[in-house]
């Protein structure tokens with residue numbers, strides 16, 4: 001069921017009243033449901049129960065240490081893209097380091113070294129040059145580097161152009177047609193161990209066919225690699241399963257089942273250990289951004305609702321024209337009139353909006369509204385633009401609400417300046 005619902009006319013998360021949270025911790029405030037996150041991880045784990053598999057949560061979606069700990073303790077692995085994310089995993093749940101895959105097109109020497117020393121599961125290598133660097137660092141440290149090539153399957157996935165990655169026109173991965181040759185070069189290497197093949201075609205993908213098509217291409221490659229003498233033990237199918245940002249369906253179980261069915265069709269009797277890298281699907285709908293109305297003003301015939309959250313707190317609408325549902329925290333009566341308004345932040349940019357011409361029940365100064373489905377790529381994409389302090393974060397676990405990150409202070413912001 002949905003993590004944010006009305007109870008006695010007030011929006012709650014589990015058993016926790018959002019109005020009270022706002023009073024206690026101030027706004028803007030990110031609120032996450034631990035139950036929802038664990039439920040979704042469980043759906044993934046169960047969907048692939050029949051085969052060896054690990055869900056490597058994509059840390060970039062929401063990298064709060066408390067959330068990483070929750071997932072790590074529940075058996076998740078992690079997909080990281082920087083040394084910084086590796087340190088977060090280490091802090092959150094050390095045993096999960098051996099379930100880490102390291103993706104990204106521009107890995108640096110220091111990051112590779114830390115990951116080699118930490119004994120991560122494997123590197124998802126995105127270029128021939130990176131493979132050379134990985135071999136050199138492994139030799140320098142006297143370690144064997146387990147790797148997969150992230151192949152670019154040239155599959156089109158319908159999504160926003162900024163988050164589509166699986167076409168040869170994108171910077172990601174190695175053309176699948178080149179992969180076999182590059183793998184071959186590592187057969188005799190003492191420092192490189194080709195243990196897998198990985199693929200990731202993009203994010204917020206709403207149909208499952210592209211995932212299946214990409215995986216089929218990957219498995220054809222795996223068969224060739226085995227013929228060449230590689231011991232391929234892992235197939236990493238990436239992340240990217242989309243969610244419904246509208247008011248529509250919320251049937252996470254059905255969505256995962258459909259996704260799993262498509263992947264299973266491609267996998268058939270493939271014996272390799274399956275890795276998946278979902279980010280958004282696990283955390284997006286588990287989170288909301290709670291914000292207070294500062295001003296309601298009219299300019300000409302437009303009404304602007306100005307909130308204390310801005311594009312620096314949640315940039316998805318500005319950056320991708322993403323749709324987020326926005327609801328008043330005090331439930332409007334069923335007969336309450338709605339009028340189209342622009343819900344905008346206080347930042348000095350016309351692009352600082354959460355919704356345009358959105359029908360919203362009448363709100364006034366000091367009312368609270370919740371921007372829904374903000375658990376993924378919300379806080380992680382936030383900034384201090386306009387010298388604004390970033391929000392605090394709350395994790396709701398059953399009846400408990402726990403502050404997992406305090407609000408930034410002016411002192412935090414000024415600290416690095418000389």
Ligand code: LLP
Nearest residue numbers: 058103200203204239240277278279280377
């Ligand atoms: N694996 C790799 C290699 C990735 O690059 C990504 C996301 C994921 C997994 C997780 O994808 P997900 O399951 O979350 O779709 N900021 C954008 C999304 C950027 C996604 C980047 N890569 C947004 O807010 O929509």
